Protein backbone atom coordinates (compact mmCIF):
# COMPACT_ATOMS: atom_id res chain seq x y z
CA UNK A 1 0.00 0.00 0.00
CA UNK A 2 1.47 3.36 -0.93
CA UNK A 3 2.07 5.99 1.68
CA UNK A 4 -0.52 8.53 0.47
CA UNK A 5 -3.23 5.92 0.89
CA UNK A 6 -2.03 5.08 4.37
CA UNK A 7 -1.93 8.77 5.18
CA UNK A 8 -5.41 9.22 3.85
CA UNK A 9 -6.79 6.32 5.83
CA UNK A 10 -5.17 7.42 9.05
CA UNK A 11 -6.22 11.02 8.57
CA UNK A 12 -9.79 9.93 8.09
CA UNK A 13 -9.71 7.78 11.23
CA UNK A 14 -8.25 10.65 13.20
CA UNK A 15 -10.92 12.95 11.92
CA UNK A 16 -13.64 10.55 13.01
CA UNK A 17 -11.97 10.01 16.38
CA UNK A 18 -11.66 13.77 16.85
CA UNK A 19 -15.31 14.27 16.05
CA UNK A 20 -16.34 11.61 18.57
CA UNK A 21 -14.10 13.06 21.26
CA UNK A 22 -15.55 16.51 20.95
CA UNK A 23 -19.04 15.21 21.67
CA UNK A 24 -20.59 14.64 18.29
CA UNK A 25 -20.67 16.16 14.89
CA UNK A 26 -23.13 18.94 15.62
CA UNK A 27 -21.03 20.45 18.44
CA UNK A 28 -17.92 20.17 16.34
CA UNK A 29 -19.50 21.92 13.45
CA UNK A 30 -20.72 24.66 15.77
CA UNK A 31 -17.22 25.24 17.15
CA UNK A 32 -15.79 25.19 13.69
CA UNK A 33 -18.36 27.69 12.44
CA UNK A 34 -17.57 30.04 15.37
CA UNK A 35 -14.04 30.38 14.00
CA UNK A 36 -12.06 28.54 16.67
CA UNK A 37 -10.19 26.62 14.04
CA UNK A 38 -10.03 29.51 11.60
CA UNK A 39 -6.30 29.98 12.02
CA UNK A 40 -5.75 26.88 9.97
CA UNK A 41 -5.30 27.41 6.30
CA UNK A 42 -7.81 26.09 3.80
CA UNK A 43 -7.30 22.80 2.12
CA UNK A 44 -5.55 22.77 -1.21
CA UNK A 45 -5.53 20.41 -4.12
CA UNK A 46 -8.21 19.25 -6.43
CA UNK A 47 -7.64 15.61 -5.60
CA UNK A 48 -8.20 16.17 -1.91
CA UNK A 49 -11.50 17.88 -2.67
CA UNK A 50 -12.43 14.96 -4.82
CA UNK A 51 -11.50 12.53 -2.12
CA UNK A 52 -13.58 14.44 0.38
CA UNK A 53 -16.59 14.64 -1.88
CA UNK A 54 -17.08 10.89 -1.79
CA UNK A 55 -17.90 11.25 1.90
CA UNK A 56 -20.69 13.62 1.01
CA UNK A 57 -23.31 10.88 1.14
CA UNK A 58 -21.98 9.38 4.36
CA UNK A 59 -22.19 12.62 6.36
CA UNK A 60 -25.30 14.07 4.79
CA UNK A 61 -27.48 12.43 7.44
CA UNK A 62 -25.20 13.45 10.31
CA UNK A 63 -25.06 17.06 9.21
CA UNK A 64 -28.70 17.43 8.40
CA UNK A 65 -28.79 19.10 5.02
CA UNK A 66 -26.72 21.08 2.58
CA UNK A 67 -25.63 23.87 5.00
CA UNK A 68 -24.35 21.45 7.52
CA UNK A 69 -22.63 19.54 4.82
CA UNK A 70 -20.69 22.58 3.63
CA UNK A 71 -19.55 23.23 7.20
CA UNK A 72 -18.48 19.67 7.55
CA UNK A 73 -16.48 19.76 4.35
CA UNK A 74 -14.63 22.91 5.44
CA UNK A 75 -13.93 21.39 8.80
CA UNK A 76 -12.92 18.12 7.27
CA UNK A 77 -10.41 19.89 5.00
CA UNK A 78 -8.98 21.68 7.96
CA UNK A 79 -8.64 18.53 10.05
CA UNK A 80 -7.25 16.55 7.16
CA UNK A 81 -4.56 19.13 6.57
CA UNK A 82 -3.59 19.34 10.22
CA UNK A 83 -3.52 15.60 10.69
CA UNK A 84 -1.52 15.12 7.50
CA UNK A 85 1.07 17.71 8.50
CA UNK A 86 1.47 16.27 11.98
CA UNK A 87 1.74 12.83 10.58
CA UNK A 88 4.37 13.81 8.03
CA UNK A 89 6.28 15.63 10.71
CA UNK A 90 6.20 12.59 12.96
CA UNK A 91 7.05 10.20 10.16
CA UNK A 92 10.04 12.28 9.09
CA UNK A 93 11.32 12.52 12.66
CA UNK A 94 10.80 8.84 13.10
CA UNK A 95 12.60 7.97 9.86
CA UNK A 96 15.42 10.32 10.79
CA UNK A 97 16.00 8.85 14.24
CA UNK A 98 15.63 5.27 12.98
CA UNK A 99 18.14 5.93 10.18
CA UNK A 100 20.64 7.61 12.49
CA UNK A 101 20.32 4.66 14.87
CA UNK A 102 20.94 2.17 12.05
CA UNK A 103 23.94 4.18 10.83
CA UNK A 104 25.43 4.25 14.32
CA UNK A 105 25.14 0.50 14.74
CA UNK A 106 26.15 -0.41 11.14
CA UNK A 107 29.11 -2.74 10.89
CA UNK A 108 29.77 -2.69 7.19
CA UNK A 109 29.55 -0.56 4.06
CA UNK A 110 26.75 -2.87 2.86
CA UNK A 111 24.65 -2.02 5.90
CA UNK A 112 25.27 1.69 5.32
CA UNK A 113 24.18 1.35 1.72
CA UNK A 114 20.96 -0.33 2.85
CA UNK A 115 20.20 2.60 5.15
CA UNK A 116 20.93 5.04 2.35
CA UNK A 117 18.55 3.24 -0.01
CA UNK A 118 15.79 3.05 2.64
CA UNK A 119 16.09 6.67 3.74
CA UNK A 120 17.25 8.60 0.68
CA UNK A 121 16.47 6.23 -2.17
CA UNK A 122 14.31 7.34 -5.03
CA UNK A 123 11.46 5.03 -4.14
CA UNK A 124 11.55 5.28 -0.38
CA UNK A 125 11.83 7.37 2.73
CA UNK A 126 12.30 11.10 2.48
CA UNK A 127 11.65 11.17 -1.25
CA UNK A 128 8.20 9.74 -0.71
CA UNK A 129 7.51 12.26 2.00
CA UNK A 130 8.54 15.12 -0.24
CA UNK A 131 5.99 13.91 -2.78
CA UNK A 132 3.38 14.25 -0.09
CA UNK A 133 4.42 17.83 0.40
CA UNK A 134 2.81 19.02 -2.82
CA UNK A 135 -0.55 18.43 -1.22
CA UNK A 136 0.10 20.77 1.67
CA UNK A 137 -0.69 24.43 2.14
CA UNK A 138 2.28 26.79 1.50
CA UNK A 139 3.13 27.32 5.18
CA UNK A 140 2.95 23.63 5.94
CA UNK A 141 4.97 22.94 2.87
CA UNK A 142 7.66 25.28 4.07
CA UNK A 143 7.78 23.66 7.48
CA UNK A 144 7.81 20.12 6.14
CA UNK A 145 10.30 21.14 3.44
CA UNK A 146 12.75 22.45 6.01
CA UNK A 147 12.26 19.35 8.08
CA UNK A 148 12.93 17.13 5.07
CA UNK A 149 16.05 19.07 4.10
CA UNK A 150 17.49 18.97 7.56
CA UNK A 151 16.69 15.23 7.90
CA UNK A 152 18.32 14.52 4.55
CA UNK A 153 21.37 16.52 5.49
CA UNK A 154 21.73 14.82 8.87
CA UNK A 155 21.44 11.37 7.34
CA UNK A 156 23.90 12.19 4.58
CA UNK A 157 26.41 13.56 7.05
CA UNK A 158 26.04 10.56 9.34
CA UNK A 159 26.52 8.20 6.38
CA UNK A 160 29.61 10.06 5.20
CA UNK A 161 31.32 10.16 8.55
CA UNK A 162 30.58 6.49 9.21
CA UNK A 163 32.00 5.65 5.77
CA UNK A 164 35.17 7.48 6.65
CA UNK A 165 35.27 5.64 9.95
CA UNK A 166 35.18 2.34 8.03
CA UNK A 167 37.75 3.45 5.47
CA UNK A 168 40.28 4.62 8.02
CA UNK A 169 41.58 1.27 9.33
CA UNK A 170 41.57 -0.02 5.74
CA UNK A 171 43.67 2.89 4.62
CA UNK A 172 46.03 2.51 7.55
CA UNK A 173 46.41 -1.22 6.83
CA UNK A 174 47.11 -0.56 3.15
CA UNK A 175 49.64 2.15 3.90
CA UNK A 176 51.30 -0.25 6.35
CA UNK A 177 51.39 -3.12 3.87
CA UNK A 178 52.43 -1.12 0.82
CA UNK A 179 55.16 0.70 2.56
CA UNK A 180 58.27 0.75 0.39
CA UNK A 181 61.78 1.10 1.72
CA UNK A 182 63.55 2.92 -1.09
CA UNK A 183 66.91 2.54 0.65
CA UNK A 184 66.91 -1.27 0.32
CA UNK A 185 69.17 -2.62 -2.44
CA UNK A 186 67.21 -3.90 -5.47
CA UNK A 187 66.92 -7.71 -5.66
CA UNK A 188 68.61 -7.71 -9.08
CA UNK A 189 67.97 -10.12 -11.95
CA UNK A 190 67.02 -13.69 -11.08
CA UNK A 191 69.88 -16.12 -11.51
CA UNK A 192 69.37 -18.90 -13.95
CA UNK A 193 71.37 -22.07 -14.40
CA UNK A 194 72.42 -24.42 -17.13
CA UNK A 195 69.98 -26.88 -18.61
CA UNK A 196 70.55 -30.44 -17.29
CA UNK A 197 71.57 -31.61 -20.76
CA UNK A 198 74.09 -28.79 -21.12
CA UNK A 199 75.50 -29.72 -17.73
CA UNK A 200 76.02 -33.34 -18.66
CA UNK A 201 77.45 -32.29 -22.00
CA UNK A 202 80.00 -30.02 -20.33
CA UNK A 203 80.98 -32.67 -17.80
CA UNK A 204 81.62 -35.12 -20.61
CA UNK A 205 83.55 -32.55 -22.64
CA UNK A 206 85.83 -32.00 -19.63
CA UNK A 207 86.26 -35.74 -19.16
CA UNK A 208 87.15 -36.39 -22.79
CA UNK A 209 89.39 -33.34 -23.08
CA UNK A 210 91.27 -34.72 -20.05
CA UNK A 211 91.85 -37.91 -22.08
CA UNK A 212 93.22 -36.07 -25.10
CA UNK A 213 90.04 -35.71 -27.18
CA UNK A 214 89.18 -32.62 -29.23
CA UNK A 215 85.65 -31.19 -29.02
CA UNK A 216 84.28 -30.60 -32.52
CA UNK A 217 81.17 -28.94 -33.85
CA UNK A 218 79.25 -29.58 -37.04
CA UNK A 219 76.27 -28.11 -38.89
CA UNK A 220 72.73 -29.11 -37.92
CA UNK A 221 71.65 -28.78 -41.55
CA UNK A 222 73.71 -31.43 -43.30
CA UNK A 223 74.23 -32.62 -46.83
CA UNK A 224 73.02 -36.03 -47.77
CA UNK A 225 76.63 -36.98 -48.35
CA UNK A 226 77.86 -36.32 -44.80
CA UNK A 227 74.71 -37.60 -43.12
CA UNK A 228 74.43 -40.83 -45.12
CA UNK A 229 76.83 -41.58 -48.03
CA UNK A 230 80.14 -40.90 -46.31
CA UNK A 231 78.94 -43.08 -43.44
CA UNK A 232 78.44 -46.05 -45.69
CA UNK A 233 74.66 -45.85 -45.37
CA UNK A 234 73.26 -47.45 -48.52
CA UNK A 235 70.75 -45.59 -50.67
CA UNK A 236 67.94 -47.98 -49.74
CA UNK A 237 68.53 -47.74 -45.97
CA UNK A 238 65.29 -46.88 -44.10
CA UNK A 239 67.03 -43.94 -42.38
CA UNK A 240 66.89 -42.17 -45.73
CA UNK A 241 63.14 -42.44 -45.73
CA UNK A 242 60.94 -39.34 -45.45
CA UNK A 243 59.27 -41.03 -42.48
CA UNK A 244 62.47 -40.98 -40.45
CA UNK A 245 64.25 -37.91 -41.69
CA UNK A 246 63.42 -34.22 -42.12
CA UNK A 247 64.37 -33.49 -45.72
CA UNK A 248 64.91 -29.88 -46.72
CA UNK A 249 64.53 -28.22 -50.10
CA UNK A 250 67.65 -28.81 -52.18
CA UNK A 251 68.29 -32.31 -50.81
CA UNK A 252 69.79 -31.32 -47.47
CA UNK A 253 68.61 -32.85 -44.21
CA UNK A 254 68.36 -31.92 -40.57
CA UNK A 255 71.13 -34.22 -39.39
CA UNK A 256 69.65 -37.42 -38.02
CA UNK A 257 72.70 -38.06 -35.82
CA UNK A 258 76.01 -36.46 -34.88
CA UNK A 259 77.98 -39.06 -36.88
CA UNK A 260 78.57 -36.74 -39.90
CA UNK A 261 80.98 -34.85 -37.62
CA UNK A 262 83.13 -38.02 -37.59
CA UNK A 263 83.61 -37.57 -41.31
CA UNK A 264 84.24 -33.83 -41.03
CA UNK A 265 86.75 -34.52 -38.24
CA UNK A 266 88.60 -37.17 -40.24
CA UNK A 267 88.73 -34.92 -43.32
CA UNK A 268 89.96 -31.92 -41.42
CA UNK A 269 92.26 -33.40 -38.77
CA UNK A 270 93.36 -36.77 -40.22
CA UNK A 271 94.80 -39.59 -38.14
CA UNK A 272 95.65 -40.11 -35.37
CA UNK A 273 92.42 -38.63 -34.13
CA UNK A 274 90.52 -38.40 -30.86
CA UNK A 275 87.39 -36.34 -31.04
CA UNK A 276 83.97 -35.90 -29.55
CA UNK A 277 81.08 -33.95 -31.13
CA UNK A 278 78.14 -33.07 -28.91
CA UNK A 279 75.03 -31.53 -30.44
CA UNK A 280 71.45 -31.69 -31.57
CA UNK A 281 70.00 -34.24 -33.93
CA UNK A 282 66.53 -34.46 -35.47
CA UNK A 283 64.20 -37.27 -36.48
CA UNK A 284 60.75 -37.35 -37.92
CA UNK A 285 59.32 -39.14 -34.85
CA UNK A 286 55.85 -39.06 -33.43
CA UNK A 287 56.51 -37.63 -30.01
CA UNK A 288 55.79 -39.58 -26.82
CA UNK A 289 57.35 -40.12 -23.38
CA UNK A 290 60.50 -41.61 -24.89
CA UNK A 291 60.64 -40.06 -28.40
CA UNK A 292 61.40 -36.49 -29.40
CA UNK A 293 61.93 -35.00 -32.84
CA UNK A 294 64.87 -33.06 -31.40
CA UNK A 295 67.40 -34.67 -29.07
CA UNK A 296 71.04 -34.47 -28.06
CA UNK A 297 73.85 -36.87 -28.85
CA UNK A 298 77.51 -36.97 -28.11
CA UNK A 299 79.53 -38.53 -30.86
CA UNK A 300 82.96 -39.99 -30.11
CA UNK A 301 85.73 -41.29 -32.34
CA UNK A 302 89.24 -42.49 -31.98
CA UNK A 303 91.43 -43.37 -34.98
CA UNK A 304 94.85 -44.75 -34.34
CA UNK A 305 96.98 -47.80 -34.94
CA UNK A 306 95.71 -51.11 -33.57
CA UNK A 307 92.61 -49.79 -31.83
CA UNK A 308 90.54 -52.67 -30.41
CA UNK A 309 87.20 -53.38 -28.76
CA UNK A 310 89.11 -53.38 -25.45
CA UNK A 311 89.96 -49.69 -25.99
CA UNK A 312 86.36 -49.01 -26.85
CA UNK A 313 85.11 -50.68 -23.66
CA UNK A 314 87.65 -48.88 -21.52
CA UNK A 315 86.43 -45.47 -22.67
CA UNK A 316 82.78 -46.46 -22.41
CA UNK A 317 83.19 -47.65 -18.83
CA UNK A 318 85.15 -44.55 -17.87
CA UNK A 319 82.38 -42.45 -19.36
CA UNK A 320 79.53 -44.22 -17.55
CA UNK A 321 81.28 -44.21 -14.17
CA UNK A 322 81.93 -40.47 -14.53
CA UNK A 323 78.31 -39.79 -15.35
CA UNK A 324 76.50 -41.97 -12.83
CA UNK A 325 79.23 -41.92 -10.21
CA UNK A 326 78.49 -45.58 -9.44
CA UNK A 327 78.52 -49.00 -11.03
CA UNK A 328 75.73 -49.38 -13.53
CA UNK A 329 74.68 -52.70 -14.96
CA UNK A 330 75.50 -52.80 -18.69
CA UNK A 331 75.12 -55.31 -21.48
CA UNK A 332 76.65 -55.48 -24.90
CA UNK A 333 74.53 -56.69 -27.78
CA UNK A 334 75.44 -57.06 -31.40
CA UNK A 335 74.06 -54.12 -33.34
CA UNK A 336 73.93 -52.86 -36.88
CA UNK A 337 75.23 -49.54 -38.12
CA UNK A 338 76.74 -49.41 -41.60
CA UNK A 339 79.61 -47.20 -40.43
CA UNK A 340 80.92 -49.55 -37.73
CA UNK A 341 81.98 -53.20 -37.97
CA UNK A 342 81.59 -55.01 -35.66
CA UNK A 343 78.70 -52.94 -34.23
CA UNK A 344 77.38 -53.10 -30.66
CA UNK A 345 74.54 -51.81 -28.64
CA UNK A 346 75.63 -50.97 -25.15
CA UNK A 347 72.55 -50.91 -22.93
CA UNK A 348 72.32 -49.93 -19.27
CA UNK A 349 69.79 -51.31 -16.88
CA UNK A 350 66.95 -48.78 -16.59
CA UNK A 351 67.63 -46.46 -13.67
CA UNK A 352 64.05 -45.22 -13.63
CA UNK A 353 62.36 -48.54 -12.86
CA UNK A 354 65.46 -50.59 -11.95
CA UNK A 355 64.52 -53.46 -14.24
CA UNK A 356 60.82 -54.41 -14.21
CA UNK A 357 59.91 -52.09 -17.09
CA UNK A 358 58.46 -48.60 -17.58
CA UNK A 359 57.59 -46.24 -20.47
CA UNK A 360 61.17 -44.93 -20.66
CA UNK A 361 62.71 -48.38 -21.22
CA UNK A 362 59.69 -49.43 -23.30
CA UNK A 363 58.89 -52.04 -20.61
CA UNK A 364 62.14 -53.91 -21.33
CA UNK A 365 64.15 -52.95 -18.25
CA UNK A 366 67.05 -51.86 -20.45
CA UNK A 367 67.84 -48.55 -22.07
CA UNK A 368 69.77 -48.31 -25.29
CA UNK A 369 72.37 -45.73 -24.45
CA UNK A 370 75.58 -46.28 -26.31
CA UNK A 371 75.62 -47.68 -29.82
CA UNK A 372 79.22 -48.19 -30.79
CA UNK A 373 81.68 -50.30 -32.77
CA UNK A 374 84.93 -50.34 -34.70
CA UNK A 375 85.01 -47.92 -37.62
CA UNK A 376 84.11 -49.56 -40.92
CA UNK A 377 87.14 -49.51 -43.30
CA UNK A 378 84.92 -48.07 -46.05
CA UNK A 379 84.26 -45.00 -43.92
CA UNK A 380 87.99 -44.48 -43.28
CA UNK A 381 88.69 -44.88 -46.97
CA UNK A 382 86.02 -42.41 -48.06
CA UNK A 383 87.55 -39.85 -45.71
CA UNK A 384 91.01 -40.39 -47.15
CA UNK A 385 92.42 -42.58 -44.40
CA UNK A 386 94.19 -45.83 -45.26
CA UNK A 387 92.38 -48.66 -43.39
CA UNK A 388 95.47 -50.85 -43.73
CA UNK A 389 97.41 -48.46 -41.53
CA UNK A 390 94.69 -47.01 -39.28
CA UNK A 391 91.63 -48.24 -37.52
CA UNK A 392 89.39 -46.90 -34.80
CA UNK A 393 86.24 -46.97 -32.74
CA UNK A 394 83.19 -44.72 -32.71
CA UNK A 395 80.26 -44.30 -30.38
CA UNK A 396 77.09 -42.23 -30.32
CA UNK A 397 75.91 -41.47 -26.80
CA UNK A 398 72.29 -40.40 -26.37
CA UNK A 399 72.74 -37.30 -24.17
CA UNK A 400 69.02 -36.79 -23.74
CA UNK A 401 68.52 -40.39 -22.57
CA UNK A 402 71.50 -40.06 -20.29
CA UNK A 403 70.05 -36.95 -18.62
CA UNK A 404 66.76 -38.79 -18.13
CA UNK A 405 68.54 -41.71 -16.51
CA UNK A 406 70.70 -39.57 -14.30
CA UNK A 407 67.92 -37.33 -13.00
CA UNK A 408 65.11 -39.89 -13.04
CA UNK A 409 63.05 -37.98 -15.65
CA UNK A 410 60.31 -40.20 -17.00
CA UNK A 411 59.12 -38.05 -19.89
CA UNK A 412 61.49 -36.85 -22.61
CA UNK A 413 59.12 -33.99 -23.52
CA UNK A 414 59.86 -32.20 -20.25
CA UNK A 415 63.44 -31.54 -21.33
CA UNK A 416 62.55 -29.20 -24.15
CA UNK A 417 59.16 -28.09 -22.84
CA UNK A 418 60.54 -24.87 -21.34
CA UNK A 419 58.44 -25.24 -18.18
CA UNK A 420 60.27 -23.38 -15.41
CA UNK A 421 58.63 -25.53 -12.71
CA UNK A 422 60.52 -28.45 -14.22
CA UNK A 423 63.78 -26.66 -14.99
CA UNK A 424 64.12 -24.97 -11.60
CA UNK A 425 64.51 -28.37 -9.94
CA UNK A 426 68.04 -28.78 -11.28
Ligand code: PHE
Nearest residue numbers: 257259337371372394395396
Ligand atom coordinates in the same frame (compact mmCIF):
# COMPACT_ATOMS: atom_id res chain seq x y z
N1 PHE B 1 74.76 -42.47 -35.26
C1 PHE B 1 74.14 -43.58 -34.64
C2 PHE B 1 72.68 -43.25 -34.35
O1 PHE B 1 72.38 -42.11 -34.21
C3 PHE B 1 74.81 -43.99 -33.39
C4 PHE B 1 76.20 -44.51 -33.57
C5 PHE B 1 77.23 -43.62 -33.54
C6 PHE B 1 76.40 -45.86 -33.73
C7 PHE B 1 78.53 -44.12 -33.65
C8 PHE B 1 77.68 -46.34 -33.83
C9 PHE B 1 78.71 -45.46 -33.79
O2 PHE B 1 71.84 -44.11 -34.22
